[in-house]
Amino acid sequence: MSGFGWALLAGLWLGMAACTSSGDPGARDTGDMTGEGQTGGGLEVDDEDIIAALECAAPSEANFIVHGTLPLPRGLWRPDSDNRSPFALVGSDNRTIVTQCDVVSLYPNPADGVAVVEISAMVQQPLPPPAGTSLIFPVAWMPFKEGEMAFDADLRAMLGTTGSLRLVTHDVFGHTYEADLFEEVVSNAMQAPKTRSGQMVHGYRTHEVLLPKAAVSGAEGTMPHMMGVHSYVTVYHKQGFFSLDLHIHNGMDGLDKSSTDDDALQEIYFDQLDLVLPSGWSASTLQDSPSQGLPNLQSDGTHLPLIDSLSDGKLHVMPSQSRLVRRLVVYRDQDRDAALSSLGQETLAFCLPGLTPTGKQRWSWWNRGTARYLGQTRALPDLSFLGLNNLRGQLESEYALRSSQVASGSAGNYPLKSPALGWAQPWGVSYGGMSGGDEINIFDGLRTAATASQKGYALALLAARCYFDRQPTSLFDANGEPTSVEDILLPTGTDERYANGTFYIQPSSSSDPFGFNEAPTFQTTAVQAAGLTPAYEETLTSWMPIDIQHYIRFTRNLKILAWLGNDALAKDQLLAAAEIFRLGFHEHTNSSSGYVQGTGLRSRMDYVVDFPGQGVDFQRSEGWGTDTAVCAYALGDSSTRSRLYPWFEIIAETIEAGQSTCSGNIMATYIGKTLDGQAYIRMVGHSSYADNALQGMRNSVFQGRDPELAERLANMIVKNAYAQISPGFWDPETDQPYGYVGVGPVGMARDYCNDIPDWARSTYSKTSYYSSLAYAYEYSGDSIFLFRASQMLGGGDLLTLLQEQGEYQLELSAGMLAMLQAGM
Known part of the structure; x- marks a missing residue:
């Protein structure tokens, strides 16, 4: 052969x-x-x-x-x-x-x-x-049996030397803060690879905090610290370069009251942020940007400004919980070409x-x-009918356009309309809950996988970088581990515990166990008094984080990077995103007196006890948040899994208890602006995102571990799909599902079942529900689901109809498309 x-x-x-x-x-x-x-x-x-x-x-x-x-x-x-x-x-x-x-x-x-x-x-x-x-x-x-990896001798000596890899910055008073990025590994004689290990590649993950080089008290003193930084160092067999991925954040959680190194901070101001290397070593970044400076040799080594000082003498700002990502290679001159080849995803x-x-x-x-792709573990569709060269060319062109735009810092067309804002260039629009279906993808990365496109992967890296720039939701402990709801639980005096405060994507200002409200502000006052706030600050802080209802916009690129590249930074940040969701969606009360946050899991648990079998508020917010946690579980270690597994069980049991015993419908959500707030509603698109989460839980959490619960989840998906195609939810005039329907009156313990009033129905929706119908068909064998899907496209051979749609809704219909291509 x-x-x-x-x-x-x-x-x-x-x-x-x-x-x-x-x-x-x-x-x-x-x-x-x-x-x-x-x-x-x-x-x-x-x-x-x-x-x-x-x-x-x-x-x-x-x-x-x-x-x-x-x-x-x-x-x-x-x-x-x-x-x-x-x-x-x-x-x-x-x-x-x-x-x-x-x-x-x-x-x-x-x-x-x-x-x-x-x-x-x-x-x-x-x-x-x-x-x-x-x-x-x-x-x-x-x-x-694997052998031992051969380290390049000079590289090992460099990384094994204390202080050889540092980040340095200065505050408004000129005080120096620094972090030795590899200190933890050096102290362990480089014997603790954490992300990759074997005879070809060693990967190390560390977390350090930029601390004052000399602590100073008083009105012009030092802050407790500056940024925290996750460093991912990847060393290769016999290679004289290494990869360095940095996740830099202002999101310490302040929960360790014995130390100030993890104190929660509000905005921090700094002059520039330098990566410092020993003389004779250089670094190149994956993506150029105007905020990056030129390398310069100083007495303590070569300084590469990852964020250069502003030309007008003003200071940079990192808002509270903000973050940024920079990806580099570090090399000697003779290894430059090989280093840049690796950096550019050529390998x-x-x-x-x-x-x-x-x-x-x-x-x-x-x-x-x-087929173990993403949490849903679906086989991917054959995209050759779209022309693989055509798809590959689209990815290459889009990457070239957006990379050039970030390199120049220029504004452009959607989705990268914003110019550079200091160190940031945020993706999308400033409102975190932008309506519309852009980047709301059940299955993503299909085109990159089908075309084996390195540029498609690079586009996911670039988009993820720009999303980090607008997602101020970082929250980590002193060790760099994402803060979880378990970290803020307190005893109630009974057998239960309560979560100390409310949380939705960010901590509530009225309940702050982290200490953001008590963070020192004297340096902010000094910066403002001296007129040193940067011109971009107001615009940057106006960008809202992507909310949970549209969480997939933030997480979708991370999923691509994890499954197609085993990217350690992306995998860690999916876990961090999952924990951010869980901080606001958990089974505990939110105070010692029993207060329950209305958007939390506990409120759903209580609702289905009072009103069983009449629907439950589980829709796009809960769907995308749970999907993120499913990904974190699939990618996670035993500690992550043991922490998340009982939580998944509670979600599954709550949905099962709430699912309508009459129609099979799951979603019953109050939205005040819809139907004048007179009824709980089901929305077809939102229901598909909930089904997506159930499919993920079934296949990536329970299948093979708890077969009985996996089967119950499959039945929930089938019943929910039967509801969508049944009278009352389906428009017989257009052979389309109604976009939304009222499923029961607000304030009454009654389910409309299929007897939905005319006033409680919207117009039809040419919808994204195909993958849900595919799940239901596979679990039930009932061809009515394929027939309804065909009706939604005008009738006829369903595979032909889907392929005739071309790229339209491809990432939403992929589950159905792949199933039909397989001859099922």
């Missing part, structure tokens, strides 16, 4: 089939056999060993570490009990290339092991491949659909036996 080769993009695409994989590749175990210097290399591969393939657009370097994510069948690999690396890539000589495997996500049941893995391998060639070609690497199931690969040499379906996002 042939190994990886150069293939023109125009002729690269391989056909897809819709069969499943048994999960038993039946291949051999290579045991302790070793290649040149490392284990697992140089072994001949048989056709039956091949189970998948990765595609990588040709990088500019001959030697590089390729990496890509791959979904696995259930029960295949458990690294807690099997420390071997299960896969090898196959070279052009039909022999194995040594690899490293890292966990991306897990199956719900720990016994079922890893759901998605990241594979990394060193590729060595005589010359770089021709530009415009792609490399295809067959993936073989050949478990082997990122994507799994391919199609068949193995023996005619089996490759493990991929398109194989229903290995």
Whole structure:
């Protein structure tokens, strides 16, 4: 068989089939056999060993570490009990290339092991491949014991030296604050990789706080601290460069009353923010911007201003809870080209659909036996009917446009209308609850995955950066762990505990367990008195965070980065976003006297006790927030899972208790401006987002761990879909669902059932409900769901109708589209 080769993009695409994989590749175990210097290399591969393939657009370097994510069948690999690396890539000589495997996500049941893995391998060639070609690497199931990674000696010496990687800034009085970003790892002799570990890549995650170099008291004294910073350092086998991703925030939670290092702060003012490296080392950023300065050599090393000083002498501002992300590579001059190739995503690969040499379906996002994409774990649709080159070109053009815009700081068309505002260039519009369906996507990253587009992935990186700029919701403890509701629980005097305060995306100003209201303001006063506030401050602070009702706009890029790139920063920030949601949506009361926040989970629990079987307020807010938590659970470690699992159980049981025993409807929400506030309502779009959350809980939390509860969730989805297509919810005149209907009068314990008054119905909605109908069909086998979906598109063959829509609502209808393409 042939190994990886150069293939023109125009002729690269391989056909897809819709069969499943048994999960038993039946291949051999290579045991302790070793290649040149490392284990697992140089072994001949048989056709039956091949189970998948990765595609990588040709990088500019001959030697590089390729990496890509791959979904696995259930029960295949458990690294807690099997420390071997299960896969090898196959070279052009039909022999194995040594690899490293890292966990991306897990199956719900720990016994079922890893759901998605990241594979990394060193590729060595005589010359770089021709530009415009792609490399295809067959993936073989050949478990082997990994060897040790070889660190570049100079790089290890640099990172192993205290103070070699620092952030430095100054306040209004000229006081210096700094953080040694790698101090935690240096103190452990670099023996604690936390995000990746093996013979190809070591990944380290740290959190430090910029503390005063010399604390000063008095009217012109120092603040307790400046920014907190998460640092993600990735070191590669024999490479003289490393990746450095920074998440810099003003969101310390103040809960450790024994220290001031985590004190909550209001806005902080600073002159500039420098990354300081030892002399002889340089850094380049993934994305240029006007706020970045030129490197300059000072007595303590090379300073790269990540945020340069303002030309008018005024200070920068970081509002309370704001954050920013910067991604860099650090290198010596001789390693610059290889470093920039890695930084530019040139070494990122994507799994391919199609068949193995023996005619089996490759493990991929398109194989229903290995489809573990996002929380819903759906097989992705074949997008070849749209023209893959066309889709790839769109992604490349959009990335080029937006990257150029951020590099210049210029205003543009939607969705990046804003010019640069100091260090920030926010995405979208300033109102956090912007109406409309833009970026409200149930399934995202489809186009990037289908086209194996590195530029599509880079676009997700760029959009995520700009979303961080407008999302002041950071909240972390002194160790950099996201603050959770468990951190603010206090005893009530009985067996229960209450959450100390109310919370909705941000802390309530009237109940502040974190200490934001008591934060020192003397430096703010000094800045204002001296006229040093930046011109961009008022505009930047007018940008609202994306609210929970539209949370998917903030989280969608993070999900793409996590599943297609195993990006550690994105995975951590999905968990942080989930905890922000849980701080306002939990099962506890909000005071010792029993007060219950109206937007919280406890209020729903109480409602279904008083009014069981008549609907419950679970719609887009709860749907998108729960979806975020499902992602965090799938990607999370055992600690995260043990904390979130009981909460998911409560949500499932609350929805089940509230679901209408008459119509099957779930959503019963009061919206004062709708139907003049006379009835609780169900909205078709909002219901689809709730179904999406239920599907995620079923497949990523309970399936295989609690089969009975997983089955009950499937039944909830089916009943909710039956409601949507039943009389009262469905417009027989247009063969479309009503956009919204009243489901029961406010203030009365009565469900309209299907007898909905005429005044309580909206006009029809050409809707986004296709994926919900697909879920219901798969769980019930009732073809009425496919018939209704066809009616919504005018009638006829449903697959043809969906494909004729082209790209319209593609990210919403993908669940139905993929199912029909599979012949179901």
